[in-house]
Amino acid sequence: MIRSRIIGFERALPPFTVTNDDLAEIVDTSDEWISSRTGIHKRHLAVDQNTSDLCIIAADKLIKKAGWNPLSVDLIVLGTVSPDYTTPSTACLVQEALGCKNAFCFDLAAACSGFIYSLSVADKFIKAGEVKRAIVLGGETLSKITDWSDRSTCVLFGDGAGGVLLEAAEEGGILFEDIHSDGSRGMALTAGYRANKSPYYKAEPKSSEFIDMNGREVFTFATRKVPESINRVLEQSGMTMDDISYVVLHQANTRINEVIARKLKAPAEKFFSNIDKIGNTSGASVPIALAKMNEEGLLKKGDKILISGFGGGLTWATMLIEL
Numbered sequence: 001m002i003r004s005r006i007i008g009f010e011r012a013l014p015p016f017t018v019t020n021d022d023l024a025e026i027v028d029t030s031d032e033w034i035s036s037r038t039g040i041h042k043r044h045l046a047v048d049q050n051t052s053d054l055c056i057i058a059a060d061k062l063i064k065k066a067g068w069n070p071l072s073v074d075l076i077v078l079g080t081v082s083p084d085y086t087t088p089s090t091a092c093l094v095q096e097a098l099g100c101k102n103a104f105c106f107d108l109a110a111a112c113s114g115f116i117y118s119l120s121v122a123d124k125f126i127k128a129g130e131v132k133r134a135i136v137l138g139g140e141t142l143s144k145i146t147d148w149s150d151r152s153t154c155v156l157f158g159d160g161a162g163g164v165l166l167e168a169a170e171e172g173g174i175l176f177e178d179i180h181s182d183g184s185r186g187m188a189l190t191a192g193y194r195a196n197k198s199p200y201y202k203a204e205p206k207s208s209e210f211i212d213m214n215g216r217e218v219f220t221f222a223t224r225k226v227p228e229s230i231n232r233v234l235e236q237s238g239m240t241m242d243d244i245s246y247v248v249l250h251q252a253n254t255r256i257n258e259v260i261a262r263k264l265k266a267p268a269e270k271f272f273s274n275i276d277k278i279g280n281t282s283g284a285s286v287p288i289a290l291a292k293m294n295e296e297g298l299l300k301k302g303d304k305i306l307i308s309g310f311g312g313g314l315t316w317a318t319m320l321i322e323l
């Protein structure tokens with residue numbers, strides 16, 4: 001059976017950072033409130049880069065380090081809810097910048113599950129024998145869809161991009177997955193509503209262009225669905241938490257991840273976290289965390305790692321990968 005081997009982990013963050021104290025100067029909040037409820041201390045925010053710029057940096061590092069000829073890339077999939085344009089897709093902008101002229105490219109919108117959904121889709125093209133090499137990215141500039149006067153959301157999010165390469169191989173890579181959506185609860189977390197500005201359009205806009213979230217509902221959803229999803233993947237694989245080196249959850253909120261770890265009865269040390277310095281970067285958070293772990297020497301060949309994303313849609317997805 002063909003498998004999708006994972007090669008390389010890279011990330012790109014805008015250099016400018018904003019602390020909780022900095023935010024307290026623009027909205028009525030405090031470092032104490034933000035850090036105690038979310039675990040976030042600072043975040044990187046774009047000042048002159050768009051989503052494609054961050055994705056291009058991460059993708060360029062990936063293919064250069066792997067020594068891939070850009071022309072050998074067959075597919076670029078990019079999970080984002082903050083693309084530069086509706087069209088061209090951000091993946092097409094990455095293709096052009098890197099010279100991956102033979103790749104077909106598209107963006108995938110699954111919010112904070114976007115990177116894992118993208119990995120899943122690329123994996124299927126590889127398993128079908130249609131693709132040998134793929135670049136899979138998650139990238140966001142959430143700062144452009146954040147309401148900077150809303151203290152309940154503007155303190156949570158950050159900008160960044162990360163990704164991996166996938167290559168057809170005989171073993172390793174993506175082993176098992178569990179992927180879900182529940183559109184009936186989609187209004188719990190909305191962003192990017194586009195009002196119809198046609199002179200003929202009569203209805204009132206339904207929503208805001210900015211991120212709007214029922215924080216409690218998302219908290220309850222994540223802490224119920226993610227442990228179930230992780231347990232399903234463990235069952236499919238016949239493994240237990242003892243076989244897993246690390247669990248990398250979407251970095252939304254330290255408290256969510258602590259509750260998930262407790263429900264799984266898994267040691268907290270297995271749950272990598274970098275939310276304190278990065279904030280919630282939606283579809284970029286899992287690949288950014290993986291790249292940071294790689295930089296710290298935490299990822300070893302043969303390790304089995306669980307990755308799990310959850311958020312807007314509502315969507316959630318867990319994957320068991322072998323390095």
Ligand code: COA
Pocket residue numbers: 028029030033034037038112151152153155213214215216218219252253256280310311312
């Ligand atoms: N600073 C200070 N006070 C704030 C604040 C801020 N940044 N944001 C909200 N508050 C206030 C609210 O106005 C409210 O005040 P009130 O009681 O006087 O009305 C109070 O804090 C409680 O607000 P609430 O929204 O009920 O807080 P909470 O305890 O639910 O915590 C979250 C809010 C967002 C931290 C929490 O719901 C959460 O972690 N949700 C998950 C969200 C998430 O991670 N989403 C992304 C998933 S992809």
